[in-house]
Amino acid sequence: MRLAVAREIEVGERRVALIPDTVARLVKKGIEVWVEAGAGESSFFTDTDYETAGAKIVTDTDALWHEADVLLKVGIPKEREDGRLEVDLLREGAVLISFLNPLGEPAIAQRLAQRQVTALSMEMIPRTTRAQSMDALSSQASIAGYKAVLIAAAALPKYFPMLTTAAGTIAPAKVFIMGAGVAGLQAIATARRLGAVVEAFDIRPAVKEEVQSLGAKFVEVQLNEDTVADGGYAKEVSEAAKQRTQEVVAEHIKQSDVVITTAQVPGKKAPILVTEEMVAQMKPGSVVVDIAAEQGGNCACTKPGKDVQYNGVTIIGPINLPSSMPVHASQLYAKNLFSLVQLLIKDSNLDVNFADDIVSAACITHAGEIRNQRVKEALATLSSATAG
Amino acid sequence: MRLAVAREIEVGERRVALIPDTVARLVKKGIEVWVEAGAGESSFFTDTDYETAGAKIVTDTDALWHEADVLLKVGIPKEREDGRLEVDLLREGAVLISFLNPLGEPAIAQRLAQRQVTALSMEMIPRTTRAQSMDALSSQASIAGYKAVLIAAAALPKYFPMLTTAAGTIAPAKVFIMGAGVAGLQAIATARRLGAVVEAFDIRPAVKEEVQSLGAKFVEVQLNEDTVADGGYAKEVSEAAKQRTQEVVAEHIKQSDVVITTAQVPGKKAPILVTEEMVAQMKPGSVVVDIAAEQGGNCACTKPGKDVQYNGVTIIGPINLPSSMPVHASQLYAKNLFSLVQLLIKDSNLDVNFADDIVSAACITHAGEIRNQRVKEALATLSSATAG
Numbered sequence: 001m002r003l004a005v006a007r008e009i010e011v012g013e014r015r016v017a018l019i020p021d022t023v024a025r026l027v028k029k030g031i032e033v034w035v036e037a038g039a040g041e042s043s044f045f046t047d048t049d050y051e052t053a054g055a056k057i058v059t060d061t062d063a064l065w066h067e068a069d070v071l072l073k074v075g076i077p078k079e080r081e082d083g084r085l086e087v088d089l090l091r092e093g094a095v096l097i098s099f100l101n102p103l104g105e106p107a108i109a110q111r112l113a114q115r116q117v118t119a120l121s122m123e124m125i126p127r128t129t130r131a132q133s134m135d136a137l138s139s140q141a142s143i144a145g146y147k148a149v150l151i152a153a154a155a156l157p158k159y160f161p162m163l164t165t166a167a168g169t170i171a172p173a174k175v176f177i178m179g180a181g182v183a184g185l186q187a188i189a190t191a192r193r194l195g196a197v198v199e200a201f202d203i204r205p206a207v208k209e210e211v212q213s214l215g216a217k218f219v220e221v222q223l224n225e226d227t228v229a230d231g232g233y234a235k236e237v238s239e240a241a242k243q244r245t246q247e248v249v250a251e252h253i254k255q256s257d258v259v260i261t262t263a264q265v266p267g268k269k270a271p272i273l274v275t276e277e278m279v280a281q282m283k284p285g286s287v288v289v290d291i292a293a294e295q296g297g298n299c300a301c302t303k304p305g306k307d308v309q310y311n312g313v314t315i316i317g318p319i320n321l322p323s324s325m326p327v328h329a330s331q332l333y334a335k336n337l338f339s340l341v342q343l344l345i346k347d348s349n350l351d352v353n354f355a356d357d358i359v360s361a362a363c364i365t366h367a368g369e370i371r372n373q374r375v376k377e378a379l380a381t382l383s384s385a386t387a388g
Numbered sequence: 389m390r391l392a393v394a395r396e397i398e399v400g401e402r403r404v405a406l407i408p409d410t411v412a413r414l415v416k417k418g419i420e421v422w423v424e425a426g427a428g429e430s431s432f433f434t435d436t437d438y439e440t441a442g443a444k445i446v447t448d449t450d451a452l453w454h455e456a457d458v459l460l461k462v463g464i465p466k467e468r469e470d471g472r473l474e475v476d477l478l479r480e481g482a483v484l485i486s487f488l489n490p491l492g493e494p495a496i497a498q499r500l501a502q503r504q505v506t507a508l509s510m511e512m513i514p515r516t517t518r519a520q521s522m523d524a525l526s527s528q529a530s531i532a533g534y535k536a537v538l539i540a541a542a543a544l545p546k547y548f549p550m551l552t553t554a555a556g557t558i559a560p561a562k563v564f565i566m567g568a569g570v571a572g573l574q575a576i577a578t579a580r581r582l583g584a585v586v587e588a589f590d591i592r593p594a595v596k597e598e599v600q601s602l603g604a605k606f607v608e609v610q611l612n613e614d615t616v617a618d619g620g621y622a623k624e625v626s627e628a629a630k631q632r633t634q635e636v637v638a639e640h641i642k643q644s645d646v647v648i649t650t651a652q653v654p655g656k657k658a659p660i661l662v663t664e665e666m667v668a669q670m671k672p673g674s675v676v677v678d679i680a681a682e683q684g685g686n687c688a689c690t691k692p693g694k695d696v697q698y699n700g701v702t703i704i705g706p707i708n709l710p711s712s713m714p715v716h717a718s719q720l721y722a723k724n725l726f727s728l729v730q731l732l733i734k735d736s737n738l739d740v741n742f743a744d745d746i747v748s749a750a751c752i753t754h755a756g757e758i759r760n761q762r763v764k765e766a767l768a769t770l771s772s773a774t775a776g
Contacts, residue, residue, distance in 0.1 A: 044673035132554035166520035285432035
C-alpha cells in the first residue's frame, strides 16, 4: 500500500498532512510513504526530516497523485496553476483523505464521485468516543480558540491580567466568549490563563458545567426549543430565539473589553450574533475576534482577513487560524489521519471497510456514488439554486 | 498653578501623559489642568472625558505650551511640522516633565538649559522605595515584557501550554528570557501564565530568587566581577565576562522555542547577547523578540521595527511596545506623573524643592544650567565625537 502526502497549493496554507514522526510510524507498519518535495517546508519540516523518517521524496507532482493508493491532504483539492484540477490527478479507485467541506462546497463531492475516487472527509468523522483521536475539526478548532485569544490580547490597549503595581492596581480585562464548542472552550482556557475575567455564552445549556470548570461564568438564556443538533454541534435556532438571545448577549458585549465569537453551523453561513448596533455600544478600544470570519462571520462588521475599525472598536476576522500555528496544527492533524488510516489497513493492504461506522460516516464518495445523504441534499440545493 | 498636557506628535506614540481620572484628582487639589484637543484620542480618552474630569480643552497648541507652569508629556520634545522645536514653545522658568532620554540624546538637555526650562526627566527618577510610585521606566518596561511574550506566542508555530488531547500530548514551549529586570520579570510571569517552560538569565546573581519565585529556572553563569551598577541596573561587563556568558547562554538559546531579550544599558547601545551564530543554531520556526531593538538590539539579526527571517528563525524587533497598550500604559504613566507632581506643589502653588532627593535626581536642567553630572558627561562625549 502506497500512501502519498501532497504539498498544499492554497495560498496561506502552511500545514502539512503528515509530519516526519507519523511517517516513521506508518513506515514501521509496512506502508510505503511518498512525500511531495517541499510539502513540510511551511511547517518547518524539511525533506531530509521526512527521508530520515523513511519517506520517499517525490518531485513529480503528477506521479505522486496518480500512483497513490491513499492521498493525504489538509485543504480541499484546488485548481492548479496549469489549469488542471488536483482531483483529476487521482486514478480511479484511489482513496483521498482531507478536509473537503462537502456540505459547504458539495460540487467537489460530485467531481470526486465522477472520478471514482473513494473520498473520506475529515469534517464527517463522527463525534463518538472511538473517533475522538481522528477528530480533526476539534484538534484544529482548539488552535483557533487559543490563537484568537492571543490575537485579542495583542490588539487590546490594556493588560489581560489583574496587576498590583507601585503605580496602582490594574483591573483584569473582561472577555466574553460566544459559543462554547471546542474553539470556545480553548479560548476560555487561554483567556483564563492570561488572567482575564471570562464569561461565556452558548445556546446549548449542557455546556454550562464545562464552561464553569474552566473558571468562566456561564451566561444563561432561557429558550423554549431544542438547540443541539445530531453530533453534538449547535443547531440553527428560530428567529424568536435569536431575538431573545441577542437581548441577553448585547448587555454582556457592552461591558466586555474583548468579545470572541466562535459560532459555526456546518456547511452554512455563520449566524450573526454581534450586530452593528451592539458594536456601536462597545467601549472604544474594545476588540472583537471573529473565528467564524471565513463562514461570513458572527459579527455584522467582520470583513474576513481584515482588521476593521468601527467607532473605536477593532473587529478582527482571521482566516485559517490553525495554519498560523503549523507545527502543532500539522502534528495533531497527522495524528488524526494516522488513527483513521489504521482503520483502512488490513495486513499492510488497503481495505476500506464500510462496516466500520467511522469509515462509513467519513466516506462521502465511493465507486462513482455520493454516499452521504446530507451531501446529496446540499448538492440538490446547489443545483436548484444554480438552475433558479 | 497651571498644568498642561500636550498631544504627542511623534508618529506611533499612542500614549497620553494624563488620563481623565488623574486630571480629576489634580483638579480636586486646586490645580488648573489644560489638555490639548485630541491628546487622548489614540489611547481612547475623548476630549469630553477630560472636560468632565475638570480639564480645559485647548486647541491652540502654542498657547498651551507657552502658558503652562508645568507641561507634561510622554515622549522627548520634537521638531514640529512647521519646523519649530516644541522645547522652544515653553516660556522661561516653566517646568517640563517627560521621558527625555538625556543620556542617550543629551543635546535636548542643552537646549532645555538654554531655554531656562526646569526639566524633570522620568528616566532619572531614583530607584528608591519612596520613588517607586513615580518609576515610569518600570511601569512601561513591565508592559514591554508582557507584550513581547504575546507577540512571541502569536508568532510561534506551536502552542505555549502543554496540552493533553485526544490526538496526543503537546509539549510545552521552551521560553528563554534574557535579562531579569522589570521587563524580563513580567515576560517570565506572562510566559508562565501561558503555560510555557521558562528559563531566565541575568548577569546579576541577586535576581535569582525573584526569577525562581515566578516559576522559572535561573540559568547561572559564574563571573568574577561586579555586575550591578548604581540604582540596581545591570552594569556593562568586560569582554571576558561577555565571552563566558555567551558560551553558557548559547546552549540555552539553541534549545529554546522562544528567546526574549531585554538587556538595556541606560544611554548606551544595547549589548549583543544573541549573535548571528547563535541564531543559526536555533530550530527552524523558533522566535526571538528583542525588546532592546530601539537601542540597537540584543540580537545581531534584529532590525528595529521589522520582522526578520534568518534560517527559519523569526527575529522580531518591536518599537515602543508600551505605546501599543495605550490605555494601561497611559494610566500607569499618569499615576507616575501624579505622584511626582505632588512633590512639586505647596499650597496649590509650584515649588521645585531641590532638598527633595527625588526632585533633585530627576531634574536635569534648572535656571540655565545642566544639573546632572552624567548628562554633562554624555554631552561632553557627544561634543568631542562631533568635533572629532
